[in-house]
Amino acid sequence: MNIVLTHAYFLQDDIVEQKIMKPYPPLGILYISSHLEKNNISHSVFDTTFSSKAIFKETLLKDPPDIIAFYVNLMTKLNVLEMIDFILSSSTLKSTKIVLGGPDVKYNAKELLEHGADYLVVGEGEETTLELIVSLKTGTILGLKDINGLIYKDRSGTIIENPERAKIRDINELSFPNRQRIDLFQYMNVWKKHHGLSTVSISSMRGCPYTCKWCSRAVYGLSYRRRSPELIAKEIKYLHEEYNPDALWFVDDVFTISHKWLNEFRDALTETGIKIPYECITRADRMNDEVIQLLKETGCYRVWIGAESGSQNVINLMDRRVDVEQVRKMIRLAETNGIEAGTFIMLGYPGETEEDIENTIHHLKESNPTHFTITLAYPIKGTELHNETMSIQTNDLDWAKSTDRDIDFKRTYSRNYYNHALRRVINEVNFFKSKHESGISLLGLKYKIKSLIAKSGMWWERKLGHYEVV
Numbered sequence: 001m002n003i004v005l006t007h008a009y010f011l012q013d014d015i016v017e018q019k020i021m022k023p024y025p026p027l028g029i030l031y032i033s034s035h036l037e038k039n040n041i042s043h044s045v046f047d048t049t050f051s052s053k054a055i056f057k058e059t060l061l062k063d064p065p066d067i068i069a070f071y072v073n074l075m076t077k078l079n080v081l082e083m084i085d086f087i088l089s090s091s092t093l094k095s096t097k098i099v100l101g102g103p104d105v106k107y108n109a110k111e112l113l114e115h116g117a118d119y120l121v122v123g124e125g126e127e128t129t130l131e132l133i134v135s136l137k138t139g140t141i142l143g144l145k146d147i148n149g150l151i152y153k154d155r156s157g158t159i160i161e162n163p164e165r166a167k168i169r170d171i172n173e174l175s176f177p178n179r180q181r182i183d184l185f186q187y188m189n190v191w192k193k194h195h196g197l198s199t200v201s202i203s204s205m206r207g208c209p210y211t212c213k214w215c216s217r218a219v220y221g222l223s224y225r226r227r228s229p230e231l232i233a234k235e236i237k238y239l240h241e242e243y244n245p246d247a248l249w250f251v252d253d254v255f256t257i258s259h260k261w262l263n264e265f266r267d268a269l270t271e272t273g274i275k276i277p278y279e280c281i282t283r284a285d286r287m288n289d290e291v292i293q294l295l296k297e298t299g300c301y302r303v304w305i306g307a308e309s310g311s312q313n314v315i316n317l318m319d320r321r322v323d324v325e326q327v328r329k330m331i332r333l334a335e336t337n338g339i340e341a342g343t344f345i346m347l348g349y350p351g352e353t354e355e356d357i358e359n360t361i362h363h364l365k366e367s368n369p370t371h372f373t374i375t376l377a378y379p380i381k382g383t384e385l386h387n388e389t390m391s392i393q394t395n396d397l398d399w400a401k402s403t404d405r406d407i408d409f410k411r412t413y414s415r416n417y418y419n420h421a422l423r424r425v426i427n428e429v430n431f432f433k434s435k436h437e438s439g440i441s442l443l444g445l446k447y448k449i450k451s452l453i454a455k456s457g458m459w460w461e462r463k464l465g466h467y468e469v470v
Contacts, residue, residue, distance in 0.1 A: 001137050002063060003036075003043035005029045007071040008056075008079040011049050021194040023049050024201050025187055027251065028102065028125065029071050030177035035126040038175055041133055045181035056083070061092050067136060069099040069121075069129065072112075074380070074403050077104050081400055084116045097136060101125045103218040107382035109151045111399050113159060120151040123165050123219055124206070126174065171206055171225050176235055179243075188245055197246040197277070200239055204232045204265075208253035210283070211319050212308075213384035214346070214377060226261055233268035240274050247301070248278035255280035255303075256287055262294045275299040279342075281306065284327040292337050302340040302371075305330055310363020311356035314349050319384070324363060331367040342371035345425065348411050348418045349377045350389060354458065357421055364429045368436065374425055376418055380404045413461060420457030427451035 007026045011017060029045060036043050048056055060068070068087070070080045080100065087093045100112055101121035109120055121128045128149035135143045144152060149165030168174070188198035207223030208215070239245060256262055269275060279302035280295075287305070295303060307327040309315050315324055327343070334341040345360060364372055379386035379393075381404055389409040397406055408415060428451040434444035 001042070001067065001133075002065045003041065003133060004046055004060075004065040004068045005033055005036075005043060005071075006046040006048055006056075006068065008048055008076045008083050010051065010053060010056075010079060012052060013079075014075070021190055022199075023187055023190055024249075024251070025049075025177075025179065025182060025184060026071060027177050027201060027203055029069070030179060030181065031174060032069075032101075032125050032129050033178035033181050034175035035130060036133070037178060039130055041130065045178070047182040050183075050186050053079070053082070057086055060087070060096075061090065064093050065096050067097045067099060067133060069101065072100050072102040072104040074104065074405055076102075077403050078401070081115055088116045099129070099132065101129065103216050105151075106218040108399075109161070110159060113151070113153055115400065118152065122149050122151060123221070124149075124168055126168070128165055167207075167221065167223055167225065169225070172228050172231055174227075176238065177203075184243055188243065192246070199247045199249050200243060200245040201249045201251050202232070202235060202239070203227075203251050204255070205252045205257075209257075210254070210321065213317075213319050213388070214308075214349075214380070216380045216383055218382050224257065226258065229261060229265035229268040232265060233272050233274075236269065236276060237272045237274050240276060245276065248276050248299075250278055250280040252280065254282050254286060256282040256291050256295070259286075259291060259294075262291065262298075266294055266298050269298055277301045279303065279340075283322055284330040285322050287330045287333075289333070292333055292339065295334075295339060296337060300339055302342060303334050304342040304344065304371075305334070305369075307343050307363070308346045309349065309352070309356065310345075310360035311352070314352050314356050317349060317351050328363060328367040331369045335368070335370065340370040341367075342373070343367070343369045345372055345374040346377045347374065347421055347425065350385075350392075350409070350411065353412055354462075357425065361425055361428050364425070365432045368433070372429065374422060376422065378405050379407050379409065413458075417458055417461035420454045420461065424451055424454035424458060427454060 007029055011023055017023065026047065033043065033045050046056065046059065072080050084098055087096055087098060097118045098116060099119045099121060100117045105112065105120045106122045112120060119132055121132065128147060131147045132150060135147065144150060145160065145162065148163050150162045152160055154160050184200065188200065192198040205224065205226045207220035207225055209222060209224045236248065275298065277299050280300060281304040284305050305327060307324065308318060308320060310324060312324045315322060331341040331343060347357065379389045392410040394408050394410055411418065427447045431444050431447035431451055434441055434447060
């Protein structure tokens, strides 16, 4: 049986990512690949990141899969739908069964099945995918009803939603992601070329126990499960010996959530005699002086400290449960101790005012992180933010031609206002950074002029009355 795991992300078609150039290997399907291999299930992985749609389609036609499993998220949904259409329209692929998994599956089950998917894997995919493939290989279709975490249509066309699968209690039992199935050096070379460091991603935990309203928990739920420090140290040693990357990127939601784990990780890493520089994401309330030192000792060169806003009012609306002053303090403490700090900012959250936006600018100047990213809030289906904004959504989207990123809703001000606000924050903060680092310069003045123009645009949108307080 020809089984293919893939994800339908094509870097060459992503204009935004081509500016950033930080592609990440598909760890999710590589974990599933390891689990299938462990259970003697022959399969292949088609990594589409550096490929093209034409090559992908040609490959499918040359060697038609019996089962093709796609990972689906916001970035890959539209490509996956296009590939489903291609498979369904091809007589050569008429027998191919289409399996979908990933964060976009749970809350779009009906639409995905109606679009042509045969089976949906909800939640953690390892065990459900394995049981589904075994069922299809042996022809025991009647056994589908016993596979937890599976959604599908029966022979009458009725959607069957099996019970959720219990989360894997001990994720130490999972094998390392099957990186040998892809060309990891392609990813490393891109990072090296564009950012100076060949970087490999690694995961030490699954889930997040925090309750931020905008964050999707469709795969791991409200959970926190951690691989042992010794196992992570072992994986780092393996990566060093096989790939020798310049740096690691921990994809965990809150890397420093357990201080006990962090201490044990330091000790386990010391045992290997290997220390690779890494960056990670965390929360300010899970940091202190001791944690900063542990990060330094284990090789952390950059820590991303989530804030999302410089206004405590907005942070509270998000149910973020963090103090904005603590965020500023931890950003400064990391920088003082020689660790670059980065932070995330989100504008346009329901209830945000211009005063909140100015507080965010003040926050970024006051904390002065080395890096910051900024985006406009959008409601992902299944999140509390989506539920809260359903009645005030302003665009009627074609599901098959859009993603959750395209959903808009009535905010405090108009969409054009927030387009100006994004430019205002970016340029005002960059002006501050430029002035702070080298005094008044031509580049700094350009930032200031752009900031003032954006502020005028915000004023003009308010003047026109294109807003509604919600």
